[in-house]
Structures are given as structure tokens and as C-alpha cells.
Amino acid sequence: LKLEDKSYNDLAKSHGLYGSDTKVIVLNVTNFKKSVYGTSNAWLVEFYNSWCGACQRFAPMWSNLAADVHDWRDVIKIAALDCADDDNNPFCREYEIMHYPSLRFFSANSKVGILGTEVEKGKTEEDIRHNLVHFLKKEQLEGRGSNWPNIIPYRSNDVLNLWKNVPESTRFAFLIFEEKESYLGTEVILDLHSIKNIQIRRVINENEALCKLMGVFTFPSLVVLERSQNVFPLKVEENSRVLFCKQIKSFLQEHKVLLPENIGNPIAYSSSTKSIVSTKQREHFENAVEQFGLVFQVDLENTIQYSLKSEIPVRKFISGHPLEALKKYLSVLVKYFPTYARGRMFLEKLKFKVQDLSTLKGQIFLEIVESLEAEMKPVFSNSDGWLGCKGSEKRYRGYPCGLWITFHTLTTNAVIENGNDPNFNSLEVLEAMLGYITHFFGCQECSRHFQEMAEKSMRQNVTSPEQSVLWLWSAHNMVNKRLVADLTEDPQHPKVQFPTEKACPACRGPDGRWITEQVLAYLKQMYSRHSIVHVGVMENQRVENVAKADTLHVQAKLIGTGMNYKIGMVDKKRLGWNFNIFDISLCVVLYAGSAVILILVFIKFIVRKRYRKKAYIHDLLGKV
Numbered sequence: 001l002k003l004e005d006k007s008y009n010d011l012a013k014s015h016g017l018y019g020s021d022t023k024v025i026v027l028n029v030t031n032f033k034k035s036v037y038g039t040s041n042a043w044l045v046e047f048y049n050s051w052c053g054a055c056q057r058f059a060p061m062w063s064n065l066a067a068d069v070h071d072w073r074d075v076i077k078i079a080a081l082d083c084a085d086d087d088n089n090p091f092c093r094e095y096e097i098m099h100y101p102s103l104r105f106f107s108a109n110s111k112v113g114i115l116g117t118e119v120e121k122g123k124t125e126e127d128i129r130h131n132l133v134h135f136l137k138k139e140q141l142e143g144r145g146s147n148w149p150n151i152i153p154y155r156s157n158d159v160l161n162l163w164k165n166v167p168e169s170t171r172f173a174f175l176i177f178e179e180k181e182s183y184l185g186t187e188v189i190l191d192l193h194s195i196k197n198i199q200i201r202r203v204i205n206e207n208e209a210l211c212k213l214m215g216v217f218t219f220p221s222l223v224v225l226e227r228s229q230n231v232f233p234l235k236v237e238e239n240s241r242v243l244f245c246k247q248i249k250s251f252l253q254e255h256k257v258l259l260p261e262n263i264g265n266p267i268a269y270s271s272s273t274k275s276i277v278s279t280k281q282r283e284h285f286e287n288a289v290e291q292f293g294l295v296f297q298v299d300l301e302n303t304i305q306y307s308l309k310s311e312i313p314v315r316k317f318i319s320g321h322p323l324e325a326l327k328k329y330l331s332v333l334v335k336y337f338p339t340y341a342r343g344r345m346f347l348e349k350l351k352f353k354v355q356d357l358s359t360l361k362g363q364i365f366l367e368i369v370e371s372l373e374a375e376m377k378p379v380f381s382n383s384d385g386w387l388g389c390k391g392s393e394k395r396y397r398g399y400p401c402g403l404w405i406t407f408h409t410l411t412t413n414a415v416i417e418n419g420n421d422p423n424f425n426s427l428e429v430l431e432a433m434l435g436y437i438t439h440f441f442g443c444q445e446c447s448r449h450f451q452e453m454a455e456k457s458m459r460q461n462v463t464s465p466e467q468s469v470l471w472l473w474s475a476h477n478m479v480n481k482r483l484v485a486d487l488t489e490d491p492q493h494p495k496v497q498f499p500t501e502k503a504c505p506a507c508r509g510p511d512g513r514w515i516t517e518q519v520l521a522y523l524k525q526m527y528s529r530h531s532i533v534h535v536g537v538m539e540n541q542r543v544e545n546v547a548k549a550d551t552l553h554v555q556a557k558l559i560g561t562g563m564n565y566k567i568g569m570v571d572k573k574r575l576g577w578n579f580n581i582f583d584i585s586l587c588v589v590l591y592a593g594s595a596v597i598l599i600l601v602f603i604k605f606i607v608r609k610r611y612r613k614k615a616y617i618h619d620l621l622g623k624v
């Protein structure tokens, strides 16, 4: 497949975090195998998830790297694949992508079935580039990449050997003398390899004879040899890749060697790593919808759908601790996830099918979920997208927001419904959440932070039902605090200490300290299953347990926010045999209508009969 880099991105249906303005090649389930396998260049692919904060923060670095090594593209291509895209998700399972972002190196000419080698992300773009150089050197040492520029050090002490096996037209040989561990020589070779009629080779300081011969005693150093045996030592002010490239290029320009345009000038991709939330937006937010704390049923359902159909099945095998965590997660969903009758039955059956297993494949779990869903549909509302968790752009909010509100809903409803039970386990939902976040949540960085928080204070502090709700609230606020002004912060939904002062004036004392009883009351009110907004729920879903009072309460809230939503279905209480008030009313109306029609027909019949009788008598009298 000989596509220019730009064409890959033009063909891609969705770009995820990488638009057409970057040099990152967008791969997907359709083009991945055709592109990556059997090519003369190697590939470095980022498997990421567009909702994952760590991936969003990593994206500018990845784009920078792709721009930086763009001149190496016939040796290595830099690409990315979005595992959050539903089409790509099974593919990420096949490649056993357990966390995001994951970097995989694919050798030149690799065969289909090779899953790539994990590459360390490091902390900086330079770290990844150096790791990449390691991989490329290894490739060539193992005999691959024979058509690549030679990055193996020149070991001979006879410079005449430099001119063997190179085309006649090669005029200059640049020797970069450096220490064994240095990356500079390889990088310069790769940067400038498309310049014709020259060769650039590394000489390491262990080749003492050649160093002596060339009079090189400091490393790195640059020496040029002409075929005619002229030798020019070139002075480079700093040991930098850019300056070495610059020096070689200016030497070549002086000697009238034609240079390809823009060669050896890595174009930096500029992207801010800071949030673009202005102070004004932060202030404006104080007055915005969010402060009313609405929780939408479709967001909760979207969350567990993503978790059950994408996040859990991405694991190839689930056993041991992850399987235990899955069982606990399903158990709390069955108990406390607010859903309709079919949803509840679906969760119960799912839990039942998993509870006795000692090992499970991710793919099998997905099949169980899908077959139960097909058997019992409609199970979910199948809305088009997020409502409360909708971001101002696709990369913001969504699933992680949904996961937070789902777990707040579970902890709160557990306490509201069973908190008075003397056998109530205050840690049950939190332990289930911790297990889920530890073993399944794709955002590795979030998972690590959450585990650290739990380790520090969860089991110690949560000694009563109410404390489970408050612990999660305070843990979430710690994350909010850490993410203020972060790149992942949605400008329309700045990170705040929750609830805002405006939303809950009673939640803070005069000194600004939290009044936890008030916070608890606020959270119980917001996350109670009775407050959940059933907007956007499919017509054939039936809303249970939502009393008229709640409907009015929600309506009032929505009116207060100025949101233009219709409250559908909310006040339709269910009756037996799947009939609701609407069905019954329709029957009564039809019944009454048909009775009226029958009466009218009857009257018409009587009137006509009388009229005919009269006409007959009249006729008879006339004849007489």
C-alpha cells in the first residue's frame, strides 16, 4: 500500500485526537493490517483512547515526534489508532491493549499476527525518539532494514573502505565521531539520508585507530572526506543534532550539492499543554447549568454500556483478581444501578452467568452481554450521545464523567436504600469501584492516582454508610483540584470544587470550610434515583419508580436552568401486564367512540324508518 501520509488521514473516517494538521498517520481497523504489515519501513503506533486525559496530554508530544522524525518516514512511520472508536475496539482487544496510551513497535516486513513490541513512553519526546533509535539499531543489527541508511558504526580503520559498495556518484562521506551510547550520529544520519550523493556514518570512540588517524580527540566531532581524499574537519559549536545537520547542509551548499527542500528542519507541531479556560469562563460557569447538578439516565446507561461492551471485553483473559472485581462490580450494579425492569433483569442474568466462572475470555464476556441484550431488548436507551456529560468537543468529558456520576449514584443509592440496615457494608460499592478502576479502567494514570488515594484513606476513613458517599465526593474533588488548568479541562465545564458555592450556599461555612452534613444532603438529593432525569430515553422504555412529585421537581429544575428539554414518559406509572395509563385511556376513548357511532347509526335507522312509513301512508292516501 503506497499511500502518502496525508492520504491516510484524508481516508480516515474519524481522526480522534489527530487532525489533518499533524504528521501522525491515522490508522483504523480497515487500514491497519494493510498498512503496517509487509512494508519496508517499520511502524511506531500509539494505541490510545480519545476520552483518556493522559492520551490528550500525550497527543501534542506524539504530534511533535511525528513532525520531528518526518524525514525518517521511509524508515519509520508514526501512527495512531483510537480504541474509543467502536469499530476499532475489537481490534484493540486483539492487540491486547490494556492501558492508554500504549506504544507498539512493528518491525519492517512484519507478518500479520505479530502484535508489536511495547515501547516505553518516557517523559519527553526526546525519550521516545531515543527509544526509537534503539529499536532501529536493533533492527539493522538483526538484518532487517537493509534498504535503510546504514546506522551501524563504521568499524574499519581504513577510510578507503568507505568508498566500497557505494555508488560512483557518492562525492562526500561525513563521519560523526561519538561515544557509543550517543544518539546524535544516528539521528543526523536519519535526518539527512535523503540527500543524494553523500554518505553519513557513525564512528564510535572505541575505533581508536581511526580517531587517531583523523586527529579526533573530542566527541562528538564531524569530519568530511571527499572521494579525492581531501579531508575537512568541520567545527560544530554545540553537540546538538540541529547544529550538526546545519553544518553538513551548509558545507554541501558551498559545494553546490542540491538539497531537497526543508530537509533536516524538523517542523515543530505547536500545541499548548495548558488549559484554555479563561477566568471569565470560570466565573460564567458559576451561573451555568452544571451547578444545578442534574444526572441523566442516558449518561448512566451510556457509561455501563461502554464499560460492559468495550472496556471489560478489551481484556483477552479475565481471571483471578480482575474476575473477582468484575463479579463485585456486577453485583453492585444489580443492587443499586437505577434502571428499568428489563435493564435490571439483564444485569441480574449477566451477574448470574458470570458468578460461577473461574476464568473468562473478554470476547466471551462480550458475547454474553450482546446475546442477553438481544434476548431482552430494549435494555438500554440507545441514545445518540451524552447529555449531562456532553463535552464542548468530542475529546472532552464523556465516559470518565459518566463513570464518576455512576459511582456517585451507586454509593448514594446504597446509603439511601440500605444505609439503615445494621449489616450494611459501607465499603461494598467503593471496593467494587476500586476493583473496576484498578483492573478495567483504561486510563492508567487515573487508575494509579485513584488507587493511591484509596490506599491512603478509603478503608481507614469509611466507617459509616454516609462516609462512603463523602469519601468519594472528597476523592473526586481532589482529582478536580489536580486538573484545574489542565489540557483536558473542557472550557465550558471548568474543574471546580464541587458543589459550587452558588449551587449549595449552605455547604460552606463563613470561613469557607465544608459543612459535610449539608454536602451529604446535597449529594443525596442530586444522585438519588428519584432525581435522575429521564430525558432522551427511548419511547419503548418504561420509567419505573418515578413519582409525579419527582417529575415536577425535575421539571422545575430544568425550567430553572433554562434547558429546553421535554419531559417524556416520566409521569407514566406502570400498571400490570405491561399496560400503562395511556394504553387504558386509549381503550376507554375507543370504546366510547364506537358506542357513540352505534347510537348514531341506530337513530338514523329509526328516523329513516319513520320517514318511509310516513311517505308510504302519504302515497296511499294520495291513491285513495
Ligand SMILES: Cc1cc2nc3c(=O)[nH]c(=O)nc-3n(C[C@H](O)[C@H](O)[C@H](O)COP(=O)(O)OP(=O)(O)OC[C@H]3O[C@@H](n4cnc5c(N)ncnc54)[C@H](O)[C@@H]3O)c2cc1C
Pocket (backbone or CB within 6 Å): 053, 054, 290, 293, 294, 389, 396, 397, 398, 400, 401, 402, 403, 404, 405, 408, 437, 445, 446, 447, 449, 450, 472, 473, 474, 475, 476, 477, 479, 480, 483, 488, 489, 490, 493, 494, 498, 499
Ligand atoms: C476514578 C477516576 C479517576 C480519575 N483520575 C484522573 C487523573 O488522575 N487524571 C486525569 O487527567 N483525569 C482523571 N480522571 C478523569 C477526570 O476526573 C474527569 O472525569 C474528566 O476530566 C472529565 O471531566 P468532567 O468535566 O466531565 O467532570 P468530572 O470530573 O468527570 O465530573 C463529572 C460530574 O460529576 C459531578 N461532580 C464533580 N465533582 C464532584 C464531586 N466532588 N462529588 C460529586 N460529584 C461531582 C459534576 O456534576 C460533574 O459534571 C479520572 C476519572 C475517574 C472516573
